[in-house]
Amino acid sequence: MPELPEVEVVRRGLARWVRGRTITAVDVLDARSIRRHGLGTEDFIGNLEHATVMDVVRRGKFLWMPLAMDTLGSVDSTLPKVALMAHLGMSGQLLMQDPHVPDEKHLKVRICLSPVDGMPEQLRFVDQRIFGGLFVTSLVPTSDGGPGGLGETPLPEIAEEASHIARDPLDPCFSFDTFYRKVKSRKTGLKRALLDQSVISGIGNIYADEALWRARLHYARPTDTLRRRDAARLVQAAQEVMNAALAAGGTSFDSLYVNVNGDSGYFARSLNAYGRAGELCSRCEAAGLQSIIKREQFMNRSSYTCPVCQPRPRNGRW
Known part of the structure; x- marks a missing residue:
């Protein structure tokens, strides 16, 4: 199972490619990979489409992307309230691909992003063993008032599922x-x-x-x-x-x-x-x-x- 360094490598790569981009479409090819999203496929897609990825944040092995909703053509400037959480499990992969690249054998979820010159337009979740998955979760205030985790824009919010875990050794706020x-x-x-x-x-x-x-x-x-x-x-x-x-x-x-x-x-x-x-x-x-x-x-x-x-x-x- 990926540990902190592997998840941080993925976080840094995602931050480079997806931060500030809007999700234009979502395809769920295997609903088992969003089973942690209890409200089902339609709600999962509805929470993601037209949302802008504000950052990519990690605490320990937990990885999430805070989302801001596009309201009448403008991104809500208030603090994000929800995030796309990624759990890699034993074999989960988050890959940036161009649309012309053939689908991977174990592709589970495809997320299409607003076009930017020189950047891949699809974020693909691939998972051979299906122990990992994606789901939308709430963001809650951190217990110590510090940033939720390591990200490009520190915010005092953390994905609810990660709020119980301690800070990791590479966290600037580690005590x-x-x-x-x-x-x-x-x-x-x-x-x-x-x-x-x-x-x-x-x-x-x-x-x-x-x-x-x-x-x-x-x-x-x-x-x-x-x-x-x-x-x-x-x-x-x-x-x-x-x-x-x-x-x-x-x-x-x-x-x-x-x-x-x-x-x-x-x-x-x-x-x-x-x-x-x-x-x-x-x-x-x-x-x-x-x-x-x-x-x-x-x-x-x-x-x-x-x-x-x-x-x-x-x-x-x-």
Whole structure:
């Protein structure tokens, strides 16, 4: 499933192509991909046609496009009240295409945009496994008065479905003190806390393992024993690994994750822990040590650690 860097790559691409453009037509080819829009296909289309995309915003792995309605030929200048929410799921793709490009095999929704010279005119939602989808949602005020998420025009509004999640490590309004307080109040393992979107958002299995490796912390470290300096090192590691992933276009293990131009990301080549079971730990090898990355079962998935530079804590219970 795409994590924060992959969704941010998509957000940046969409912001370039769709911001300020008006939706002229919508085709729903598979209603299963708008099943989260409870009022049905006609209402979904009615909310989108003639609306102008004001921005593309992300918090954690949540992505939404605030909409302003075209009223009698002019865009309503008040704050947007609704947004088009995109959930990529396991295989969702948002692709910018020209009308002459043949439909993709798993095309689910086609959104036509007002023409602009040199820009593709269609936003297509493609989803092979149909775990993702699109829906229109309400925008609500943020609880802290800050921007809802990372966007081109910060507004103190957030998509209702994302309002319960914490800020992510790349959010300019991210608060380390808030994160540390939440972590210390938990009695769980460190990786479980990282995957808890109410503690810190946007981190999934891949980047949790990479951040923990960079910070030299074991995933089973009890959160109530975490020292402030260790937590600060972990947040910095998460920020570093996510920024590095962004520079590489994200992590692609197959053709299911691509950016809005259909290109894959290449950060998989730079992973130090995730998926490296049986390989030498690069940090230990550089120090003249022969330590092998270990894979362990964790929450119906896997965790990858170095047993030398990420030793399991004696009281690790998770």
